[in-house]
Amino acid sequence: MRQRHALIVGGGIAGAMTAMSLHKAGISSTVHEAYRTGADDAGAFLVLFHNGLEALRTVDAHRAVLDVSFPAERVEMLAHTGDSVGVRPVAGGGADDTGTLGPRTLRRATLYRALHDEAIRRGVTIEHGKRLVAADTAPDGRVTARFADGTCAEGDLLVGADGLHSVTRTLIDPGAPAPRHTGQITVCGYTPEVPPEAAPPPGTYRMIQGRRAFLGCTAAPDGEVWWFANTPGGELDREELATGTPAELDRWRDHVLALLSEDASPAAEIVRGSRGIVATNAYDMARTPVWHRASMVVLGDAAHAAAPNAAQGASMAIEDSVVLAKCLRDLPGVPEAFSRFESLRRNRVEAVVERSARLNDRVVPRPAEARKGPGRDDDSGSDWLLDYRIDWDAPVGDDAGARA
Numbered sequence: 001m002r003q004r005h006a007l008i009v010g011g012g013i014a015g016a017m018t019a020m021s022l023h024k025a026g027i028s029s030t031v032h033e034a035y036r037t038g039a040d041d042a043g044a045f046l047v048l049f050h051n052g053l054e055a056l057r058t059v060d061a062h063r064a065v066l067d068v069s070f071p072a073e074r075v076e077m078l079a080h081t082g083d084s085v086g087v088r089p090v091a092g093g094g095a096d097d098t099g100t101l102g103p104r105t106l107r108r109a110t111l112y113r114a115l116h117d118e119a120i121r122r123g124v125t126i127e128h129g130k131r132l133v134a135a136d137t138a139p140d141g142r143v144t145a146r147f148a149d150g151t152c153a154e155g156d157l158l159v160g161a162d163g164l165h166s167v168t169r170t171l172i173d174p175g176a177p178a179p180r181h182t183g184q185i186t187v188c189g190y191t192p193e194v195p196p197e198a199a200p201p202p203g204t205y206r207m208i209q210g211r212r213a214f215l216g217c218t219a220a221p222d223g224e225v226w227w228f229a230n231t232p233g234g235e236l237d238r239e240e241l242a243t244g245t246p247a248e249l250d251r252w253r254d255h256v257l258a259l260l261s262e263d264a265s266p267a268a269e270i271v272r273g274s275r276g277i278v279a280t281n282a283y284d285m286a287r288t289p290v291w292h293r294a295s296m297v298v299l300g301d302a303a304h305a306a307a308p309n310a311a312q313g314a315s316m317a318i319e320d321s322v323v324l325a326k327c328l329r330d331l332p333g334v335p336e337a338f339s340r341f342e343s344l345r346r347n348r349v350e351a352v353v354e355r356s357a358r359l360n361d362r363v364v365p366r367p368a369e370a371r372k373g374p375g376r377d378d379d380s381g382s383d384w385l386l387d388y389r390i391d392w393d394a395p396v397g398d399d400a401g402a403r404a
């Protein structure tokens with residue numbers, strides 16, 4: 001049988017991972033990324049929990065990420081007074097005797113770069129400056145992608161890994177819903193010199209429940225403190241979010257400091273010395289009714305976007321990529337593989353979106369929930385989210401509810 005070729009639109013997390021997963025499944029691909037150099041640093045830094053890391057391991061891509069990240073082992077909750085109200089291991093954190101990979105923190109741009117370089121090392125072609133604007137499918141299923149620079153590319157299928165504001169999503173379904181702004185602006189920053197009494201201990205996420213804003217922070221191995229603040233606010237345009245000039249940086253720092261001004265916690269001390277800040281609109285997308293049409297499919301944020309609060313969007317994109325490759329490996333028809341992919345993934349990813357939305361309801365979390373911190377819904381010990389594993393060698397099942 002002729003080897004199938006996939007067009008992957010978007011060279012972010014899902015794009016590079018899909019290329020590597022398809023490669024392992026014996027399907028060739030080309031990644032078409034809109035940006036000339038790489039994607040921007042929206043979101044600043046992120047955490048990959050062990051479900052995402054284990055999905056990376058399925059295609060042997062975990063080492064590339066472990067090499068450029070650092071561990072998140074415990075969460076300490078602080079009240080607005082600065083008093084500690086509890087410390088517990090991060091769900092899935094630390095080493096365990098099964099060899100499960102624990103949560104890791106890294107910059108989003110670093111994750112992009114690591115996956116991008118690993119995909120290229122495996123022979124994947126990534127073309128930059130290719131912004132998808134249209135696509136047509138022929139009766140035989142072949143698909144032609146058309147780019148803003150006037151060029152086009154042909155393949156047997158097209159995977160839309162083009163993120164939150166996906167063009168592929170609307171090519172598949174012109175009536176597809178747009179992302180919803182959650183009423184929050186996430187502000188992330190990097191502070192090189194934090195006084196020892198204010199800095200979180202190594203391996204610790206300190207979550208500080210302020211009166212008007214919530215701040216989470218952790219220390220990188222070089223001592224720099226990485227922080228994020230959930231701040232209330234409506235959708236802003238690119239200029240309003242800009243933090244590139246000293247004046248813009250000062251404005252955003254002052255904005256966060258004003259929200260922390262009533263607190264006696266170390267939060268303001270951490271924010272005051274920050275040198276770099278990234279401000280992002282927080283969006284989510286509860287349900288995308290149509291994921292695929294003919295030879296085109298969406299995955300990752302293009303199909304389902306969770307608000308940042310559950311810290312799971314990247315892990316979901318990684319899991320999607322591996323499961324889609326398995327479906328294409330095991331099922332002869334492309335539409336059939338897409339249907340199976342959707343049946344294996346939809347419930348899970350929509351549950352994650354819903355969990356994030358619940359956490360997003362409050363800028364200032366209620367203490368009982370705040371104590372649970374990232375990655376845990378309850379104290380039962382069972383965790384449908386983090387304990388999810390993909391068995392690469394097992395064929396995808398016949399039933400709609402089958403595990404990947």
Ligand SMILES: Cc1cc2nc3c(=O)[nH]c(=O)nc-3n(C[C@H](O)[C@H](O)[C@H](O)COP(=O)(O)OP(=O)(O)OC[C@H]3O[C@@H](n4cnc5c(N)ncnc54)[C@H](O)[C@@H]3O)c2cc1C
Nearest residue numbers: 010012013014034039046047132163300301311312313314
């Ligand atoms: C503030 C914030 C914090 C977050 N924290 C976490 C966290 O801690 N843990 C976690 O797991 N997730 C986190 N996330 C979510 C995570 O960043 C996303 O879920 C993840 O990036 C989705 O990956 P993706 O590949 O689907 O999309 P993206 O990473 O957005 O990649 C899409 C790619 O497609 C390209 N593209 C777009 N349009 C086109 C086009 N027309 N043609 C060609 N290319 C195109 C883009 O340039 C980009 O490279 C956070 C998000 C935010 C905003």
